[in-house]
Each structure stands twice: as C-alpha cells, then as structure tokens.
Amino acid sequence: DTGVSQDPRHKITKRGQNVTFRCDPISEHNRLYWYRQTLGQGPEFLTYFQNEAQLEKSRLLSDRFSAERPKGSFSTLEIQRTEQGDSAMYLCASSLGPASGNTIYFGEGSWLTVV
Amino acid sequence: DQQVKQNSPSLSVQEGRISILNCDYTNSMFDYFLWYKKYPAEGPTFLISISSIKDKNEDGRFTVFLNKSAKHLSLHIVPSQPGDSAVYFCAASRYSGNTPLVFGKGTRLSVIA
Numbered sequence: 001d002t003g004v005s006q007d008p009r010h011k012i013t014k015r016g017q018n019v020t021f022r023c024d025p026i027s028e029h030n031r032l033y034w035y036r037q038t039l040g041q042g043p044e045f046l047t048y049f050q051n052e053a054q055l056e057k058s059r060l061l062s063d064r065f066s067a068e069r070p071k072g073s074f075s076t077l078e079i080q081r082t083e084q085g086d087s088a089m090y091l092c093a094s095s096l097g098p099a100s101g102n103t104i105y106f107g108e109g110s111w112l113t114v115v
Numbered sequence: 116d117q118q119v120k121q122n123s124p125s126l127s128v129q130e131g132r133i134s135i136l137n138c139d140y141t142n143s144m145f146d147y148f149l150w151y152k153k154y155p156a157e158g159p160t161f162l163i164s165i166s167s168i169k170d171k172n173e174d175g176r177f178t179v180f181l182n183k184s185a186k187h188l189s190l191h192i193v194p195s196q197p198g199d200s201a202v203y204f205c206a207a208s209r210y211s212g213n214t215p216l217v218f219g220k221g222t223r224l225s226v227i228a
Contacts, residue, residue, distance in 0.1 A: 033215060
C-alpha cells in the first residue's frame, strides 16, 4: 500500500500524559499536512511542511503541540500534557504541492481519546 | 469565521436519483475547490476538484459546478448509489494551491435503496 500511513490508529491516554503520532506520506510527496477533526466539524488545519521546513502553523496549534519532519520524509505530532479537549481524530495528508493544485491525500487518521 | 460553508448537515436521496450537495464560500481569493468523501472511522478520500478558471468539471458520475459570482459550488452525483452514503466535505484554497485547504463542516448523504 503506497498511501499515507498513520500510527497508531487509536490511542487512549490519561489527561496530562504526552502522546505522539507518526505519519508516513506518499513517497514522492514533498508536502505534509496535519489536520484535526472533531465530531460534526470538517478537518481543521494545524500545520504543514514543505520537505523538512515547517511553513505554516494554525492558531489551533497551542504550545503543547509540536510537529517535526526531520528528514523531509515521515513526520511526528506530539501533544504534551493532554487535555480532554484534545480528543479528536488527527489526520495526516500529503501532496505534491502547488503543481498538483494542492490536492491532498489523507491517511486513515489517528483517534485520540483523553480520559 | 467560517470561510467555507455547507449549510445542509444531511441529505437523503433515493437510489438512482440525483444527489446535489451545496457549498458556499466567503473568501474571494479562493481559486481551487475540492470535494472529499468520508466514511466513518476513515480519512477523507479525494473525489473531484475544480479550478476557478472553469465552471464545470466531470468525472464519471460526479460533476462539480462553480459559480464564482455567487461564490457557490455544488457536487452532483448521478445516479446515486447506496455506496455513495457518506459525509461529503467541500474544501477550498488560495493562490492555486499555495495555501492549506479550508474545509466546510460536511453534509451527510444517505442514499436509500
């Protein structure tokens, strides 16, 4: 399967714990995005990378959130000191960039439940 | 402030009929529009897109129409099939893809056999 891969698919954690999600994009894609989706909402943009450079961060990305893409391939999204409001599906997507008109391809998502 | 709006949370259509999903946007700088389909517990799947230089784009049973003056786009599915039952998201970006996509809240389509 050469699509976007996310791990883990589900995570249940206690409030205050740290969690990390990993995303492996489609291999030739140089852009990688993180979105968050909660019930009844569409995907909300968090941040994106062009190769290893983080180009934009949303106001939704509080100080407790950090994303990295150290070698321009896979990416990690870490949430420190989780809160119940962090419970959501975290979606990773990748694209070829503007050459593709910014059509982005999503992974299956990582469900986070904070108890 | 919602820049992309899908005002119908849900829609039910008989199998074989046409499904029409609507989307409005407020940012006149948007110039690239997409529709995604999402099944429960899965990530959204790209369906079809349209650039602002066009007013229509077709792909099989799916057609997207863009009315720039009204800042409105619609997705037509014909004929509708039970497997089309899903949540459909409208998305938009500026500068031909140089900005991240902004999504609407989605419309849940139910196709009844």
